[in-house]
Amino acid sequence: MAAYGQNAASITSLQPEISKILQSNIDKYNPSNIHIMEDYVEAQAREGHYDLEANLLLLKLYQLNPGGSYSAARASYVAKVLLMGLMQLPRNDFQICKALTEPELTRVLRIQDVMRLETSLETCQFDFFWNDLDRCRDTVAGVEGFDTAIRNYICSVIGMTNQTIKERQLIGYLGPGLPYEKFKRLVEEKGWRIQGDKTDRSIFIKDQTMTIKPRKITEAIDFADVATILSAAAQ
Template identity: 65%
Template structure:
């Protein structure tokens, strides 16, 4: 962690962590934790992501339990938030499975779990209502809102041909009009008028399928023989 007297660049951290991951059994050396914790902080601050490294840190925590896991909570919180930003991938569930049970009592981690449940059940408007209560938990994690908005857009895209502008913007956290318009245009969606946004034409995604049926010669011979006898 940077405030422990370490100050590596993101790129140098990537190089060092790659060496640790390739070091065989030595990658589970608990002395690696400090460098990997700094890497978690760097990912959060610079909007980068390395699932493999984060899983290794969680595994190190598992293999080297402490009496009180509180000091680890900040790093686990950031790992979970970074994983949540990858939705609809299942990174969050993978990281959650490696988390020390004691950490479930930490308020910030409870915040993340609550936000994850809301997102996974697609209660998007409620998510933005709850988010201000968790802003302290999100401190130091860059790009969180944008990543969640991207996830919400992907859900809308898969489930709608069109949607009302007001409804979509409520799903996205009620963005200012210029940001909302820019996001719609970046997704390739169209403002259709009358407050409606055209997402896609379902029929354009239907691909014709050529079905070829094959009949063995032996089957044909059997049919012809039966026909001749009748």
């Protein structure tokens, strides 16, 4: 029998038991499942895996079994669940997970860190996001691929809202910790183009007018409707 609670189990070793729990109608909400679900969250964060259904079940188990003095210990797992939900933007996974988070846990500093990061992203305060992230790196430690996922989300927002953008501004949006070579590679992967000289570079994203499609509106009027209108007008 696997030894749960040591945070060393792999996704592969945990998935059969997790799958059995998720498919069970009777045993699904057994509080004894909490430890293996916590291990599964750790394995997801460590290996770059994501299982929303399992994560929501852990949050529900926490709700059904209040932690009391153990709430602070639970906060590390909840923070990871929320961070992995944040990585799915623009999907609403984060909001779903937030809705199931125990209110008392929102007073824990690391949970507040995650909530603040989410607000910065949702309000497109990308410069502030990276500055704030530097101050709470311990909170996101152990969540594989977090920075990359957030940069992809920021790029999706920029791609929908800009035709061109100054290179310096985009670098600021994507975080000062991104080496320039990786920045150029990311721009190329998105199909964007660096243009201009070294002192005044900009990024051409796309011609937004090309995405605007004319819409032909055809209104159909029945003969009976026309007859009614003409009859009313003649009176």
